[in-house]
Amino acid sequence: MTPTNPTAPMNPTSEPHKPDLLYSEAEEDLRAAVRGLLADRSDPAEAAVRAEEGVPYDAGLWKALAADMGVAGLLVPEELGGQGASYREAAVVLEELGRAIVPAPYLTSSVVATAVLLACDTGNAEVASLLGDLASGRRTAALVSRFSAGPDCFRLRPGLDGSFPGVADAATADVLLIPTTGGLYAVGKPGDGVGVRPQTPLDLTRPLAEVALDGATGTLLADAETGRAAVRRGLIAGAGLLASEQLGLAEWCLEETVRYTKERHQFNRPVGSFQALKHRMAQLWLEVVSARAAARNAADALAAGSSEAPLAVAVAQAYxxxxxxHAAEECVQLHGGIGMTWEHPAHLYLKRAKADSIAFGTSGAHREAVGKLVGLPAPS
Structure with a gap:
């Protein structure tokens, strides 16, 4: 597959995009490489312990992913130090990170923040330098916006002052991207006038923090109009690829539940042979297959710069x-007593699924967006 340009404009007058939902050979090779690395280096149980100790991320694992394997630079053009791939490849990485609920700033830094910067003037030396650093894994960045804010719900502050709660990965990021009415700024941390106070999230593997700015100084990356458009593009990309993380999470829950119900016996029979449980897992399989189609459609539309990308993203997030x-809830319930314990990772998947369900906008907000985009707004 020929890589597409992540910054390609969404042209409303372009020809309708023909989606390709299949995985290419290169994408399957990428999946195998990421899955192999995570199988050797990632353990959900250890992630839970690190999160409780206030160190959610494994620096060695992030270096192996971002720098050694180069996945942090998938969306960055080669001339800026990246891999020159597309959202399709980044979506494959997120599927695998979701399967292993890996604590890593990939979604917030390598997708959202990178997409915001790519929508700015990449000829700007500061923008190009920051993109190069993000692509190499030397630094990470976080967009200062509520993790729950959708593409059309983020707020612009008048300046580099005030409090910004619920910012994902702000505590671990090296650079903060702050959209204001005066433009988009990059603020380094730690620094004068920048405070980050960790908050207690439901999902301990993706930390949230409150960013407090008091007369902070930053580097202007884009004017107000460009910055607003760039932030919206970044949030659309984040919402679209979050669907791939959710897909990977759901696939793991289904596969693990099927495996467990084949092994656990009652009345000298595997519990998975009971008709009621068969029906529940069959229903979940149908939902996961549909989720795969929705997530792949969103990634493909983003990769192609299609005018239908906002609609594809809204559909994916609505579903x-x-x-x-549902997959995580079934995983907990069908594992019986062991599924309710801290030792089994099922609770981590449920917490990640619950937290992701309101990230970049709730499913209800995305359903409303679908209605507006197709000309069928919900009644007021």
Whole structure:
């Protein structure tokens, strides 16, 4: 597959995009490489312990992913130090990170923040330098916006002052991207006038923090109009690829539940042979297959710069979040007593699914967006 340009404009007058939902050979090779690395280096149980100790991220694992394997630079053009791939490849990485609920700033830094910067003037030396650093894994960045804010719900502050709660990965990021009415700024941390106070999230593997700015100084990356458009593009990309993370999470929950119900016996029979449980898992399989189609359609539309990308993203988020929650709930319930314990990772998947279900907008907000985009707004 020829890589597409992540910054390609969404042209409303372009020809209708023909989606390709299949995985290419290169994408399957990428999946195998990421899955192999995570199988050797990632352990959900250890992630839970690190999160409780206030160190959610494994620096060695992030270096192996971002720098050694180069996945942090998938969306960055080669001339800026990246891999020159597309959202399709980044979506494959997120599927695998979701399967292993890996604590890593990939979604917030390598997708959202990178997409915001790519929508700015990449000829700007500061923008190009920051993109190069993000692509190499030397630094990470976080967009200062509520993790729950959708593409059309983020707020612009008048300046580099005030409090910004609920910012994902702000505590671990090296650079903060702050959209204001005066433009988009990059603020380094730690620094004068910048305070980050960790908050207690439901999902301990993706930390949230409150960013407090008091007369902070930053580097202007884009004017107000460009910055607003760039932030919206970044949030659309984040919402679209979050669906792939939710897909990976749901797939793991289904596969693990099927495996467990084949092994656990009652009345000298595997519990998975009971008709009631068969029906529940069959229903979940149908939902996961549909989620895969929705997530792949969103990634493909983003990769192609299609005018239908906002609609594809809204459809994916309206559906995939609920599937991930359902899959995680079934995983806990069908594992019986062991599924309710801290030692089994099922609770981590449920918490990630619940937290993701309101990230970048709730499913209800995305359903409303679908209605507006197709000319069928919900009644007021």
């Amino acid at each position: 995939c979040g609920k599937v991930a929650v």
